[in-house]
Amino acid sequence: xxxxxxxxxxxxxxxxxxxxxxxxxxxxxxxxxxxxxxxxxxxxxxxxxxxxxxxxxxxxxxxxxxxxxxxxxxxxxxxxxxxxxxxxxxxxxxxxxxxxxxxxxxxxxxxxxxxxxxxxxxxxxxxxxxxxxxxxxxxxxxxxxxxxxxxxxxxxxxxxxxxxxxxxxxxxxxxxxxxxxxxxxxxxxxxxxxxxxxxxxxxxxxxxxxxxxxxxxxxxxxxxxxxxxxxxxxxxxxxxxxxxxxxxxxxxxxxxxxxxxxxxxxxxxxxxxxxxxxxxxxxxxxxxxxxxxxxxxxxxxxxxxxxxxxxxxxxxxxxxxxxxxxxxxxxxxxxxxxxxxxxxxxxxxxxxxxxxxxxxxxxxxxxxxxxxxxxxxxxxxxxxxxxxxxxxxxxxxxxxxxxxxxxxxxxxxxxxxxxxxxxxxxxxxxxxxxxxxxxxxxxxxxxxxxxxxxxxxxxxxxxxxxxxxxxxxxxxxxxxxxxxxxxxxxxxxxx
Numbered sequence: 001x002x003x004x005x006x007x008x009x010x011x012x013x014x015x016x017x018x019x020x021x022x023x024x025x026x027x028x029x030x031x032x033x034x035x036x037x038x039x040x041x042x043x044x045x046x047x048x049x050x051x052x053x054x055x056x057x058x059x060x061x062x063x064x065x066x067x068x069x070x071x072x073x074x075x076x077x078x079x080x081x082x083x084x085x086x087x088x089x090x091x092x093x094x095x096x097x098x099x100x101x102x103x104x105x106x107x108x109x110x111x112x113x114x115x116x117x118x119x120x121x122x123x124x125x126x127x128x129x130x131x132x133x134x135x136x137x138x139x140x141x142x143x144x145x146x147x148x149x150x151x152x153x154x155x156x157x158x159x160x161x162x163x164x165x166x167x168x169x170x171x172x173x174x175x176x177x178x179x180x181x182x183x184x185x186x187x188x189x190x191x192x193x194x195x196x197x198x199x200x201x202x203x204x205x206x207x208x209x210x211x212x213x214x215x216x217x218x219x220x221x222x223x224x225x226x227x228x229x230x231x232x233x234x235x236x237x238x239x240x241x242x243x244x245x246x247x248x249x250x251x252x253x254x255x256x257x258x259x260x261x262x263x264x265x266x267x268x269x270x271x272x273x274x275x276x277x278x279x280x281x282x283x284x285x286x287x288x289x290x291x292x293x294x295x296x297x298x299x300x301x302x303x304x305x306x307x308x309x310x311x312x313x314x315x316x317x318x319x320x321x322x323x324x325x326x327x328x329x330x331x332x333x334x335x336x337x338x339x340x341x342x343x344x345x346x347x348x349x350x351x352x353x354x355x356x357x358x359x360x361x362x363x364x365x366x367x368x369x370x371x372x373x374x375x376x377x378x379x380x381x382x383x384x385x386x387x388x389x390x391x392x393x394x395x396x397x398x399x400x401x402x403x404x405x406x407x408x409x410x411x412x413x414x415x416x417x418x419x420x421x422x423x424x425x426x427x428x429x430x431x432x433x434x435x436x437x438x439x440x441x442x443x444x445x446x447x448x449x450x451x452x453x454x455x456x457x458x459x460x461x462x463x464x465x466x467x468x469x470x471x472x473x474x475x476x477x478x479x480x481x482x483x484x485x486x487x488x489x490x491x492x493x494x495x
Contacts, residue, residue: 027148038144047141054055054335058167060111060198065317068170070110075122075129077219081189084204085110085220086197087118096150100278104196106220107412108320113169115159117176119200124188133169134176137162151173179203184332189260191216196479221418221457224410226432231410234321235434236475238276239464241315241479242323245271249311249342250493253331258322261285261299268313278285280322281413282443284312287331291458294403305332308339310458320411324436325476326462333490335483344439346459349373350481353405355439357472358467363427367405370439372402377441383450400450406436409464431469438462 008280015464029037074083087103101116111120117136122129138161139146139153146153153159162173183190183203190207192200193216201208210455227235231276245268249256264285272279290296291310303309309331314323329337329342335343353370372388375397379386384396391397408424415434416424443450464475480489 008389011162027144037317038148043144046147047215050141054161055164058164060170060339061168063112063230064168064170066228067112069228071120071122071131072128072423074110074219076165078191078216079128080124081191081197082124082186082198083120083122083216084183084190084192085120085122086200087113087116088196089199090116090151100309102278102320104193105415106193106217107196107225109224109411111171112168112319113160113165114320117197119176119179119197120171121179127285131171133158133165133171133173134179135162135173137175140379141237178220179476183207184293185209193217193220211254217418217452218420220425221416222420225408225416225419225423225427225428227410227434228432230433231321232434234317235323235409235466238280238315238317238321238323239325240478241271241275242313242325243476244275246304246311246325246327247493249251249327250490253309253494256287256303257305257331259303261287261301261303264303264309264311265299268311272315275319277318278316278318280314280324284310284326285314286310286458289445289456289458291328291460292444292456293458294440294442303331306336307331308335308457308459310460312460312462314413320336322409322411322413323464323476324409324413324438324462325464325479326438326460327481327486328459328461329486329490333494334487339457339459340483342443342454342457343461344404345374345377346439346441346461347481347483348377350437350461350463352466353439354371354463354474357429357435357467358433358468358470359429359467362434363425364407365429365430366435366437370405371397371401371436374439374441382456386422400441401439402442405439406462409434429467431467433467434475436462437465 024031028140038168048312085107087107090098093099103114107120108114109491111133113133115135119134121132134458136159138159147230148354160168162175165173180199180203186207190204191212192204192208194201194213248271249264252263252267265283267281268283284296285299286293286296287301287303287309288307290301290333308328310326310328312326313489314325316322330339352373353366356365356369369391374389375388378384378397378400379388384391410416438460442458443454443456445456447455461481466475480486
């Protein structure tokens with residue numbers, strides 16, 4: 001990795017006052033850098049001789065009309081109030097290297113912009129709100145920031161100019177370095193989405209309250225409960241890529257046996273990076289008894305023929321919508337008798353859960369339907385004393401089912417988490433909602449309450465279900481679920 005002269009970001013080294021642009025602070029060299037400084041002659045050379053790369057006639061991003069409608073709904077909910085929604089800042093991973101940036105979902109949902117340090121501001125007007133997107137402009141060539149700063153254009157790539165951003169997002173754009181002063185001078189009621197930009201929050205510290213800001217966060221979370229046409233399309237893209245990622249994994253299981261679960265993780269990640277932005281969450285590549293650990297993301301264990309592989313993974317699209325799919329696969333291509341018994345029980349539970357996903361139904365219905373099937377199986381197998389109603393009332397099945405049967409899905413893998421209980425868990429399903437249905441049975445390797453043959457077997461089957469006008473659509477139907485179909489699918493890929 002090349003060594004920049006200055007590890008600091010442009011906003012950290014440039015004067016915040018736009019009126020003092022000619023008196024910007026010099027960009028300091030790295031403490032242990034190999035160059036002691038920049039000669040006047042080199043500085044002058046670097047200022048000139050560059051072609052004009054401004055882009056003109058850009059088409060708006062595909063979701064521009066949808067983000068405009070979302071901002072209009074937000075405006076209608078909070079008339080007369082200034083609303084501030086930050087994207088967030090880079091976070092240091094180690095010394096002067098940063099984690100990959102992912103914009104806050106609230107900001108991305110309302111703008112479609114995904115760059116760090118951006119801030120959307122809706123200023124109240126007599127007719128609603130005026131939206132402005134505050135961004136870092138192109139790297140400054142006059143003061144050398146574009147080649148001397150660790151976040152300069154020659155180090156991390158070209159940013160869009162403000163004019164380009166306006167064309168892409170359909171929102172007037174301004175220099176974010178001027179925003180803090182503007183916010184400090186703002187009057188009237190203000191709300192901000194907290195937790196993403198400490199500088200923005202500091203500028204508003206005497207103008208906002210935690211209670212009012214939480215109302216804004218909750219509204220934006222609940223707004224995402226029902227997906228629009230664009231969002232449903234992005235979720236399908238994410239799932240389709242995920243299906244191909246699962247196929248990739250099956251084709252290389254022999255190589256994973258020769259190495260570890262990391263081979264599976266890396267194989268799926270390659271598909272995610274080639275076709276999308278990233279994985280939507282840390283892939284769970286759990287072989288053998290690791291499948292009984294719900295969020296096994298170490299992925300450093302052995303992959304053995306005769307064991308099961310629980311693969312829970314999802315591709316995240318370039319617009320940040322993620323899939324969340326799980327299959328539990330026989331590593332050698334064939335389920336053993338006990339593996340099939342447990343797998344088929346989970347499949348039956350999932351079938352019941354998916355059937356319960358209907359518009360007008362209660363959100364909890366799919367969970368209750370799945371849990372009832374699993375409780376009945378556990379009673380039939382003699383692992384817990386019935387009747388089933390007693391088991392469910394006391395929650396005794398949870399020793400082996402452990403988790404809820406699903407969650408909302410979208411830009412966050414566990415989407416809409418700030419929504420009120422009455423609109424989410426206790427709410428009613430509507431067309432456009434997207435949720436996972438993912439029952440599981442997990443028999444821990446040290447569980448002495450079950451026969452030895454059960455121990456160390458974990459099974460989960462998870463699909464992404466879109467509520468439609470007349471029922472539901474399984475976005476991940478491209479991956480087989482029934483045990484015999486899974487075996488045939490694996491054989492065809494390996495063959």
